[in-house]
Amino acid sequence: MAKNTKIQWCDDTANPIMGCLGCELFPKPVKVTNAIDRKLQEAGYQWPSGKAYELLDVIIDMAWKALSEEQRDPEFGLLPGVTTSSIYHARDVVGQEIAKLLDEDAAKLVVETIERQLTCYAAILHLNRGRNLFSPERQMINGYAPMFESPTPFAGRLEKAACSKSLVCQERPGKPWLNDLPRLIFVSDMGDAFSRQDDFDFLREEVEWIASSKGRRHLWLWLTKRPQAMASFAKQLGGFPENVCAMTTVTSAKSLYRIDKLRQVDAGMRGLSVEPLWESIADKIDLSGIDWVIVGGESDRKRKSEPFALEWAIELRDRCREQGVAFFVKQLGSRPMQGGQPLKLKDSHGGDWSEWPEELRIRKMPKCFWDYRSTSAAWSQDAKHLAAIDSDWG
Ligand code: SF4
The missing domain is CATH 1.10.150 (DNA polymerase; domain 1)
Structure with a gap:
C-alpha cells in the first residue's frame, strides 16, 4: 500500500517520499x-x-x-x-x-x-x-523509510501513477462523487515530501511526470503541513502544473496560519484537509483563495480518539457555502459527538456516509476540478479517443 495505494475517497495515492520530520500528529x-x-x-x-x-x-x-x-x-x-x-x-x-x-x-x-x-x-x-532499535533483527518492509524521521525518496512512483489509465468519463462504483472526473491521485499520504529542502532536486524531476502528457490526464492533490516549503518549491518550478491542487492540513486554531502560507503557493487550485478536526474553527477561518475543504474526525482503532463534534463540521459547511467553497466530509472518525452525546455508528472510522446525518452527507468536488476536466487538452484528446472507440462499437 505504501507505493501507489488505493484509498476510499479518491482514486489512488502516490508517495515520492516516504517518512517525515513530524508535526502535531508526530511531535518532536x-x-x-x-x-x-x-x-x-x-x-x-x-x-x-x-x-x-x-x-x-x-x-x-x-x-x-x-x-x-x-x-x-x-x-x-x-x-x-x-x-x-x-x-x-x-x-x-x-x-x-x-x-x-x-x-x-x-x-x-x-x-x-x-x-x-x-x-x-x-x-x-x-x-x-521500518527499523526498531529495540528489535534490530526485525526485517524491514521494502518501500518504507527505515525510520519515519528519515524521509526517503523513491524514484518512479509518480511515473507509475502518471501512466495509470485515464478515468475521465468513467463511473467509479461506490464513489459517485468522482464520476466523470479525471483520476484523483493523492500525493504524500505516507510522509511529507516537503520535510527537507535537500529533496527538492529529486522532486523537481519527479514532478515532470505530473506535467507530462500522461500525468495531465489526472488531477493530483498534493498535501503538506509545510506550505511555506511547498511555496518555495513551486516558485522554483515557476508554478505548479495546472493539474495540481496544493493542499495543507488544519487541525485546530493553532494551525490556521498554514492557510496564509498555502495562499502563497503558486498553484491554480488550493484545498484544505481539515482532519482530524479537534475544535471549532469556523469563526476564525479565512477561506479566501481556497477552492475545497475536506473535513473529518480522528479515527484510530487502538486508542481512544479525540472527539469530533458534528456541530464543528456543520459550522464549517456553512462558512464554505457562504464563500462558495466546495465542502467534502471524509469521515466522522471513531468518536463522533452530536449535541454533546456520542453518536453510535457501525463503521469504526465513521466512514460509511449512509450512517451519517443527512445534513453532513456532502462530498462536493470543487468547480476548478470540473473546469480542468472541461478545458484540459490532455483529457479532451482522451474524450475524442473514447468517442472514436464508442463509434467503432456503433
Ligand atoms: S506525515 Fe503528515 S501527519 Fe504524519 S507526521 Fe508528517 S506531516 Fe504529520
Whole structure:
C-alpha cells in the first residue's frame, strides 16, 4: 500500500517520499517526554520536569550500545539519540522502569501517554514496518523509510501513477462523487515530501511526470503541513502544473496560519484537509483563495480518539457555502459527538456516509476540478479517443 495505494475517497495515492520530520500528529521527542512529565505530575506523582527525557536518554543509549557495528552503520537505517520513533519503540522498557521507580499505574499512564502522542497513520505504519532499535533483527518492509524521521525518496512512483489509465468519463462504483472526473491521485499520504529542502532536486524531476502528457490526464492533490516549503518549491518550478491542487492540513486554531502560507503557493487550485478536526474553527477561518475543504474526525482503532463534534463540521459547511467553497466530509472518525452525546455508528472510522446525518452527507468536488476536466487538452484528446472507440462499437 505504501507505493501507489488505493484509498476510499479518491482514486489512488502516490508517495515520492516516504517518512517525515513530524508535526502535531508526530511531535518532536521533547514534546513527548514533556507530556509524560506533565501526566505523571497531574496524577500526583513526585516527578520532576525533564526526568522522562533523562530516563529515555539512558534507555535508548543502552539499546544503541548493544547494537552490532553493522547495525550502527547509517546504511542500516537506525538513527542514534532520542527520536520520537525510538521513544515509541522503548515504551515497554520505559514502562518497566517506571513501575520500579513509581508503580504499575504510573507505568500504564506513561505507555498510554506515549501512544496517545503519536496519531499520524503514516508514522504508525512506519513504526511497525521500518527499523526498531529495540528489535534490530526485525526485517524491514521494502518501500518504507527505515525510520519515519528519515524521509526517503523513491524514484518512479509518480511515473507509475502518471501512466495509470485515464478515468475521465468513467463511473467509479461506490464513489459517485468522482464520476466523470479525471483520476484523483493523492500525493504524500505516507510522509511529507516537503520535510527537507535537500529533496527538492529529486522532486523537481519527479514532478515532470505530473506535467507530462500522461500525468495531465489526472488531477493530483498534493498535501503538506509545510506550505511555506511547498511555496518555495513551486516558485522554483515557476508554478505548479495546472493539474495540481496544493493542499495543507488544519487541525485546530493553532494551525490556521498554514492557510496564509498555502495562499502563497503558486498553484491554480488550493484545498484544505481539515482532519482530524479537534475544535471549532469556523469563526476564525479565512477561506479566501481556497477552492475545497475536506473535513473529518480522528479515527484510530487502538486508542481512544479525540472527539469530533458534528456541530464543528456543520459550522464549517456553512462558512464554505457562504464563500462558495466546495465542502467534502471524509469521515466522522471513531468518536463522533452530536449535541454533546456520542453518536453510535457501525463503521469504526465513521466512514460509511449512509450512517451519517443527512445534513453532513456532502462530498462536493470543487468547480476548478470540473473546469480542468472541461478545458484540459490532455483529457479532451482522451474524450475524442473514447468517442472514436464508442463509434467503432456503433
Ligand atoms: S506525515 Fe503528515 S501527519 Fe504524519 S507526521 Fe508528517 S506531516 Fe504529520
